[in-house]
Amino acid sequence: MISTTIGYANTARTLASLSQQRATGELTLSSGDRQWKLYFFHGRLVYGTGSLHRVRRWYRAVKQHHPHLNADCVSQEEPWEYHLLSHHVAQNQLNAAQAQTVIKSSLEEVLFSLVSNPVMTSDWYSMQRFSLKDNAALSLLLSSSQVEQVLQRSQALWKQWKALELDALSPYRAPILRQAAPTDSSSISPLPDKLNPFLTGQHTLWDIAAHAQRPITVVTQFLLPWLQQGAIALEEIPDLPPPLRQVHCPTGTGGKKKRPVIACIDDSPTVGQVLAAILEPAGYRVVNIQDPLSGIATLVKHKPDLIFLDLVMPDTSGYNLCNFLRKTPTFQNTPIIILTSQDGILDRTRARLAGATDFLTKPPEPQTMINLVQSHLGSILPLN
Template identity: 40%
Template structure:
């Protein structure tokens, strides 16, 4: 049905025309992943890409100026689709109105569509009837594509030949930073310098600036282009921020004494739950990672002592992820145990070739887990 699409836009229009319900996964060659959810041919949610958490926060703040992180203390832990779940909880607790929630959902969906403007119809996967629990807003694919093309063209026209190395869809996710303060101070008045310099510390994106100043993105880009051209300001990539439900690392004084932290990377939350039930009595903490492509920053943030990695996952294979981790400075020495139901010689050889340290067969036996933990994690003093 969709194999004849020559572009992602055509693919989306085909889904809309055929009134499809399900999940579309778009992957890039650099490891980025987007997920778009359809209900009867209309978009109901989208996530992923470079800054899904920044996008979520930005959309809520844009449509509710009373937004506060304190809301999360009153909310229960969300399910797999925390972005949708938290907004629903905010409506139920009357932190935001239903109309504000709809506006936030629309902003999120349309930003993702805009990010994928001109994207080729490659590395696409469709899952029938896989949806999120968002039935408050249904976004027209056709209208979103028209709007995205119009905004995209404005960015491209404003940037012109001054930013030839930056693709228009990547531009809003970069952060401006002053690299020649003296030159900028000479160019601007003292009041103007003070006003613009607060946005140029390398910690907010152009998307964030446009939202907080309530100005179109094209205007923000237009203001920055001459400053970049003169060599006073540069644009840098920055990381996403942690999700609100992510447990932040405790200070060293507050950390409970454990034998170590074990990350369980498996798309099934049940597997992580079983692992926690097995490992916690042995004195280990478990960090569940159910969406490794999207949650790699969480893994980097917590730096586990050992990683248990499932071989078969929907977005990336255990082999690919193991190889990727071995090529990072954070995890090139971290013990990695492959978890699989296929315990054949070919699998073992291939796992060793990508850097795995050991194998653990499903279902995991407690004594085997204990043996591997003792082998690969040095026991800490208590």
């Protein structure tokens, strides 16, 4: 591994250098809690992605360019987006040029996000992850000139974003309509009726721009007066759950590999979303239960292999529910992990007496959670 600190201009030179060296491996760029990964094979770009809204970006690119493509299955190999595109090319469901439109669309958004960070840490991992014998569609890889073109578009878009004084806004936030019109709406264009369904806090500015087939700058500038007067607010939203992870993408006749089921009993929907985002890419299926009392039937139906259980809930306590489950034959031997911010000795002792198997402190650290699950259920897929 080679680690350095670089600026954006050096990033462009780094990409050119990797191409000239015909390098194969993974370039990771980091700034704070943001991270971007660019994968290379013999100097050609395989795929580029970022840690923020990775799944939303995938669905957005596919829906925008190839809406009828099955986007819900992934390979266990990274980057899974590329391997799925490669699979569709090998099955003659896409040609290389069509697959490249998805790769370029994702890359342009990733690089737009990347250029907004003046200083980053760069880590290069040289690895032979891709090989000709494993991929029937290496013709979809991007050449250095194609990468440079996407980079130039991303940089031009970012310069326009800054010129419009939008750099304080994040296109990964979701607008939500607070009032029908701003206080002073005399000089503001009214919102089209077809835009209202996208102003519910469920769709990011990137999502709206892709749906409208307009540049992100145009969409955001149109909404800016409404934002400035508080009629529209921008809210953070989580990424979508990852697609179903399978050992092999289906060719039309194969079945899905059965995945262990993990139940999350917590009255907060956010906790369930976080667990799904962590565990589903590792090969598990997550069932979220917000109402523990009415959710018993859901538990019996799915018979989870492991249960995450919150201690503090409105209608019952985790202690009582854990004790109840241990008296139920179906769940007598099911691992029950207490997921809580109350992690004192008395809490642990009381939970143990109620039948808890283990503990995990909120908010969960992803790798710690995966390691804990694997200690009880075993590793079902190699982690990437």
